[in-house]
Amino acid sequence: MEIRNHRLTIAYDGTLFAGWQIQANPATVQGHLERVLERCWGEHLTLYGSGRTDSGVHADGQVASFKAPAKFKSLAALQAALNYYLPPQIRVTRARYAADDFHARFSAKGKEYRYRICNHPFHDPFELNRSWHVPRPLNITAMRQAARLFVGEHDFASFTSNPGYARATTVRRVTRVSISASGPLITVSVRGGGFLYRMVRNLVGALVKVGLGRLTVSEVTQILAAKQRRVAPNTAPACGLYLHKVFYPDNFYQEKPL
Amino acid sequence: MEIRNHRLTIAYDGTLFAGWQIQANPATVQGHLERVLERCWGEHLTLYGSGRTDSGVHADGQVASFKAPAKFKSLAALQAALNYYLPPQIRVTRARYAADDFHARFSAKGKEYRYRICNHPFHDPFELNRSWHVPRPLNITAMRQAARLFVGEHDFASFTSNPGYARATTVRRVTRVSISASGPLITVSVRGGGFLYRMVRNLVGALVKVGLGRLTVSEVTQILAAKQRRVAPNTAPACGLYLHKVFYPDNFYQEKPL
Numbered sequence: 001m002e003i004r005n006h007r008l009t010i011a012y013d014g015t016l017f018a019g020w021q022i023q024a025n026p027a028t029v030q031g032h033l034e035r036v037l038e039r040c041w042g043e044h045l046t047l048y049g050s051g052r053t054d055s056g057v058h059a060d061g062q063v064a065s066f067k068a069p070a071k072f073k074s075l076a077a078l079q080a081a082l083n084y085y086l087p088p089q090i091r092v093t094r095a096r097y098a099a100d101d102f103h104a105r106f107s108a109k110g111k112e113y114r115y116r117i118c119n120h121p122f123h124d125p126f127e128l129n130r131s132w133h134v135p136r137p138l139n140i141t142a143m144r145q146a147a148r149l150f151v152g153e154h155d156f157a158s159f160t161s162n163p164g165y166a167r168a169t170t171v172r173r174v175t176r177v178s179i180s181a182s183g184p185l186i187t188v189s190v191r192g193g194g195f196l197y198r199m200v201r202n203l204v205g206a207l208v209k210v211g212l213g214r215l216t217v218s219e220v221t222q223i224l225a226a227k228q229r230r231v232a233p234n235t236a237p238a239c240g241l242y243l244h245k246v247f248y249p250d251n252f253y254q255e256k257p258l
Numbered sequence: 259m260e261i262r263n264h265r266l267t268i269a270y271d272g273t274l275f276a277g278w279q280i281q282a283n284p285a286t287v288q289g290h291l292e293r294v295l296e297r298c299w300g301e302h303l304t305l306y307g308s309g310r311t312d313s314g315v316h317a318d319g320q321v322a323s324f325k326a327p328a329k330f331k332s333l334a335a336l337q338a339a340l341n342y343y344l345p346p347q348i349r350v351t352r353a354r355y356a357a358d359d360f361h362a363r364f365s366a367k368g369k370e371y372r373y374r375i376c377n378h379p380f381h382d383p384f385e386l387n388r389s390w391h392v393p394r395p396l397n398i399t400a401m402r403q404a405a406r407l408f409v410g411e412h413d414f415a416s417f418t419s420n421p422g423y424a425r426a427t428t429v430r431r432v433t434r435v436s437i438s439a440s441g442p443l444i445t446v447s448v449r450g451g452g453f454l455y456r457m458v459r460n461l462v463g464a465l466v467k468v469g470l471g472r473l474t475v476s477e478v479t480q481i482l483a484a485k486q487r488r489v490a491p492n493t494a495p496a497c498g499l500y501l502h503k504v505f506y507p508d509n510f511y512q513e514k515p516l
Contacts, residue, residue, distance in 0.1 A: 013383045058384075080379075089383050121338075125271045125347050126316075130384065 001069035005102055009094035010062040015129040015239070016089060019055040020062070029090055033064065036085040041068055050104045050111065050246040054198070056238030058130070061245040065104040102252040110175070110247040112191040113200045115240045117208065120184035131185065132240035138211030140181055146210040146220045147177040147188070150203055157227035159203055160196035161235055170196055170227070189244070204236040259327035263360055264336075267352035268320040273387040273497070274347060278311040278320070287348055291322065294343040299326055308362045308369065308504040312456070314496035316388070319503040323362040360510045368433070368505040370449040371458045373498045375466065378442035389443065390498035396469030398439055404468040404478045405435040405446070408461055415485035417461055418454035419493055428454055428485070447502070462494040
């Protein structure tokens, strides 16, 4: 049987999961998906995500790929079967075929994360676990000034949490940081070629401290220049973070089945 | 000490509660609020809600009133204390003083409910427990035509679920029904002088059947005229319903403490 490469777009409410990456015991998003793939195909299939998300982090545009024999009569039938067996907190929002050399992680050329902040004296009960509650008023103008410092190629060593995850280099290129407000809800969007462990949450932690007036824009410049995690503000909580989009070169998938 | 009448506006995610009305064992919204009032005042205070909401039904504008000696130095301090002790799924969004004869239930002259429908092949994972998932496409034009039939004074006996709750009359005045769509999310807003038990969910159940093409507008006319619950479509699920606003005569509260 012909082996096809599959590309899935996935949304999940990460509240109840121990992150993306498969683990022996706790329920993870990858674990749920691989169990459902095995149920559909009758054999274990390895699913490659574009990257991990931590426990409590959400996604509305995670991408994952796997290779398997063509089995369903259409991609719509495949998508419906996966969603039927998955827990309702995880949805396959799109299923496509991809070129043979497409790999959700290694083919990715960039990502966009979004971070939601509920900036109001009390946390909207419909925003629990879906945004960071910051009760004191944030100065968005100051936050936007600080955000501009992150755009471009920088050594983000001050903004990665765990040295155990250190890669060969802590230099990354951030292409855009934008901050929008809608009522009490503030959304920070960060787009870049790649991100270090907890980098977005650490950037947001610093931006919020600027918004609260507890850190100046020039202090952010110093923190970035210091290249040491210990000088930077705390990590923003997981519940506000969403993996929103993964970018790939255009030629890596086919919309229609061959 | 001077006894003051208090008026609270309350939002809650009803997913985890056994409705509004206090009960012996399961956690209810009224039960949580009365426990917190007792904690703040050191004595039991009875809280009157504008009306009950069923298990799983939400509110973003429930109103409740209670009388108690002035104890907090400001309404902001009272609100902060209540929110501090309440579970995060329940928030007091506003606290005011009211005229002595204000009663959240008996002074109400009308209410607005909103009902959210996720009309998409799969249920958005961030809309679980917050909307009714209707996977097949709804014809909103037909739903709006049927909705117009409900406006005005009618005997809604076909649209109330439990005869045990029957009042002296099943005649009610509906002043407005509007249906809006934003992406896959359809919101039905129903405003009226008063509502029978499960009336809004029963009206929405009929409207959705019309939207699916399984019921004609003229059949809705017949169902309304029949004045019998058994001829009407099923009740829409609780998770889509929100008590949005309670209307009172304007002279029933004072914005500022006396």
